[in-house]
Amino acid sequence: MALFVVMVLGLSVSSGAHSENNFESKLPKSASLRFTLSDELGFPQDQSKDSFDCLDKIYAVTDVKGFKKGKHIIEFRWVDPSGDTRERTVYDFFVRDKPSTKLWAWLELSRGQGAGVVQWLNPAAGLEEFIGKWELKLLIDDKEFKSDEFDVNC
Amino acid sequence: MNKLAIALLIPAFATALVGCSSGSSEAPIPASVTNRYQGTFQNTPGTQSGSVSLNLSEDTARAVTGNIIFTSDGSNCLRNATVTGTTTGFNFDLTASQAGELFTTTTTITRTELDDAGAEVVTTESITVRESTTGTVGTVNRDLGGGRNSSAVTTSAGVTGNLNMQFNIGNNGATLQGTYVTDGDICSNNTGSGVMSLNRI
Numbered sequence: 271m272a273l274f275v276v277m278v279l280g281l282s283v284s285s286g287a288h289s290e291n292n293f294e295s296k297l298p299k300s301a302s303l304r305f306t307l308s309d310e311l312g313f314p315q316d317q318s319k320d321s322f323d324c325l326d327k328i329y330a331v332t333d334v335k336g337f338k339k340g341k342h343i344i345e346f347r348w349v350d351p352s353g354d355t356r357e358r359t360v361y362d363f364f365v366r367d368k369p370s371t372k373l374w375a376w377l378e379l380s381r382g383q384g385a386g387v388v389q390w391l392n393p394a395a396g397l398e399e400f401i402g403k404w405e406l407k408l409l410i411d412d413k414e415f416k417s418d419e420f421d422v423n424c
Numbered sequence: 425m426n427k428l429a430i431a432l433l434i435p436a437f438a439t440a441l442v443g444c445s446s447g448s449s450e451a452p453i454p455a456s457v458t459n460r461y462q463g464t465f466q467n468t469p470g471t472q473s474g475s476v477s478l479n480l481s482e483d484t485a486r487a488v489t490g491n492i493i494f495t496s497d498g499s500n501c502l503r504n505a506t507v508t509g510t511t512t513g514f515n516f517d518l519t520a521s522q523a524g525e526l527f528t529t530t531t532t533i534t535r536t537e538l539d540d541a542g543a544e545v546v547t548t549e550s551i552t553v554r555e556s557t558t559g560t561v562g563t564v565n566r567d568l569g570g571g572r573n574s575s576a577v578t579t580s581a582g583v584t585g586n587l588n589m590q591f592n593i594g595n596n597g598a599t600l601q602g603t604y605v606t607d608g609d610i611c612s613n614n615t616g617s618g619v620m621s622l623n624r625i
Contacts, residue, residue: 311601311619312514312592341485344513348451357451363512364486373513378450397447 299336303408303416306331314374324379324397324424330406331374337365337410345409346375351402351422379422394424454514455597458482463622465494465502465604467615472555473497476620478507478518478600486511492520492587496556501526501611502587503557509589516591516600522583522610527559529578536571555615585610589620598624 304318306329314329322328330346343362350356359375381396394401400422408416457480466473474497480490488509494502502522509518533549549572564576585608591600599622606616 311603311621312594312599313602346451348449356449359451359453361453361513362486364510366510366512371512372515374515375451375513380448380450382446382448400447400449 299415301335301408301410301415302331302333303406303418304331305329305406305418305420308376319420321421321423324381324394324400324422328377328420328422329374330376330408331372332408332416334365334371334373334410335369337371339365339367342411344373345407345412347407347409348377349405349407350400351404352399397424452596454511454593456482457488457511457516457593457597457600459597459624461600461622462625463600463620465618465620467618469614472500472502472615472618474500476622477625478622480507482511488516488518492518499554499556499615501555501557501606501615505587511593514593516593516602518589518591520587520589522585522587522606522608524557524583525580526583526610527556527561527578527580528612529554529556529559529576531574531576533568533572533574536573555612581609583610584608587616591620591622 305320305322306315306318307322308327308329309315314331332344334342334344341362341364343360346359347355348357348359357377363371363373365371379397379400401424403419403421405417405419407414459480461478461480463476464473465476475495477493478490479493480488482488488507488511490507491505492507493504494500496502503524505520505522507518507520509516511517531550531552531554533551535547535549537545537547539545559578559580561578561580563578566574566576568574585606587604587606587610589602589604591602593599594601601619601621603619604617610616
């Protein structure tokens, strides 16, 4: 009987501790995703865009909410129109006392050497591989959290 | 070589050049701000400006400490201070306590002339207000000649509040560009907000 009481108590204590540890992680995690250009100081603009010129500096912006305080890893995976991962922007960030954490990354495309000579004939010279629909995959702590598309034209 | 051959060769050459050249892309990661930076500040009304330098150290938890030093071109309500802050990706928030004495010097230039009846008529030509974090309380009167006089009255008041800065970390940590705003009574008449732009030195 005594052994049974100890087992029941142990189970309930264990269960309580488990719930407490997971309380913060049970808050709804969310991450918005949008694309834009930069302002004159290099911050992302408030106004979103989904179509860019080949030589634009393209910003991907996210507001992360509901994640535990502390260190996390974010990855912006830039997938080009051919479906290949063209760039990966990976860095750590800390969730602090603010209700949301704003993070961004940017992508800049440039034409190949030699293409500049003929860009007067064809503005897209050396940038053809970048024209089309790009996808950005947003991963937080190695888990894909959001993805969205934008267009690049010349 | 005839014109037709040249006309054919130019596009062929151009096509070859493009064919040989592949575009490139760049998507950098945020860099540490552990560095010394120097640059300029300018308030929104355009009444206060000068140089600013930051000496910063960032730890592995992305917490930043250091100091900020101002060299004003003239009027300035911002003072040298220690700074604390955090970086979050490319975003960098920095705060400096600005508690201390603020000296306000009001300079009035007047012209004294005699009217037709021989009575003195005093006309105010200009009034300028200069803020500084250092100074001496008192009045300085000067005879500028030609019936003109200046009177500079300096008063001081204790002020409290913070200088809050938000920077974008650019060019692999080589540049900090952003905005600043003060709270409390550190600055008067909206003179305590503007832009800062610094380069790593």
